[in-house]
Amino acid sequence: MTAILVLNGPNLNLLGTRQPEVYGYTTLADIETMCQDWAETAGCTVSFAQSNHEGALVDAIHAAKGQQDGIILNAGAYTHTSIALMDAIASVELPAIELHLSNVHAREEFRHNSYIAKVAIGLICGFGAHGYVLALEAMKAHLSR
Numbered sequence: 001m002t003a004i005l006v007l008n009g010p011n012l013n014l015l016g017t018r019q020p021e022v023y024g025y026t027t028l029a030d031i032e033t034m035c036q037d038w039a040e041t042a043g044c045t046v047s048f049a050q051s052n053h054e055g056a057l058v059d060a061i062h063a064a065k066g067q068q069d070g071i072i073l074n075a076g077a078y079t080h081t082s083i084a085l086m087d088a089i090a091s092v093e094l095p096a097i098e099l100h101l102s103n104v105h106a107r108e109e110f111r112h113n114s115y116i117a118k119v120a121i122g123l124i125c126g127f128g129a130h131g132y133v134l135a136l137e138a139m140k141a142h143l144s145r
């Protein structure tokens with residue numbers, strides 16, 4: 001069965017109360033439920049994780065090798081700064097999709113750069129919590145090519 005890791009970075013544990021005008025009112029627990037519901041109908045396995053720590057995210061990406069078929073990564077602010085996360089994705093040679101709730105390209109200029117995009121198969125942003133389901137669909141389609 002296709003196995004997909006959904007990995008979330010810093011401050012995403014605060015979804016629902018964090019700047020809801022930007023990130024919406026849906027909590028991370030709600031998003032996990034949406035992903036698990038999708039997995040059930042799609043016949044896939046979804047593992048869900050979040051950390052505020054860059055090294056822990058690197059460890060989670062390493063641990064995915066041999067266990068997961070693809071990674072959906074909302075690296076939060078590390079998207080714009082982390083060569084370590086970029087290298088981790090490149091190292092495990094798993095397809096990765098970069099995900100953001102907000103449309104980062106319509107926001108501050110420092111959010112326009114992404115290290116993750118350099119090693120991702122694609123990018124989904126601006127669709128709020130629904131973006132997670134879109135990313136899962138896209139990963140499933142990519143893996144069944």
Ligand code: DHK
Pocket residue numbers: 010011012074075076077078079099100101102103104111
């Ligand atoms: C989440 C964050 O925490 C920001 O640092 C990114 C992203 C955007 C999001 O939209 O999901 O810049």
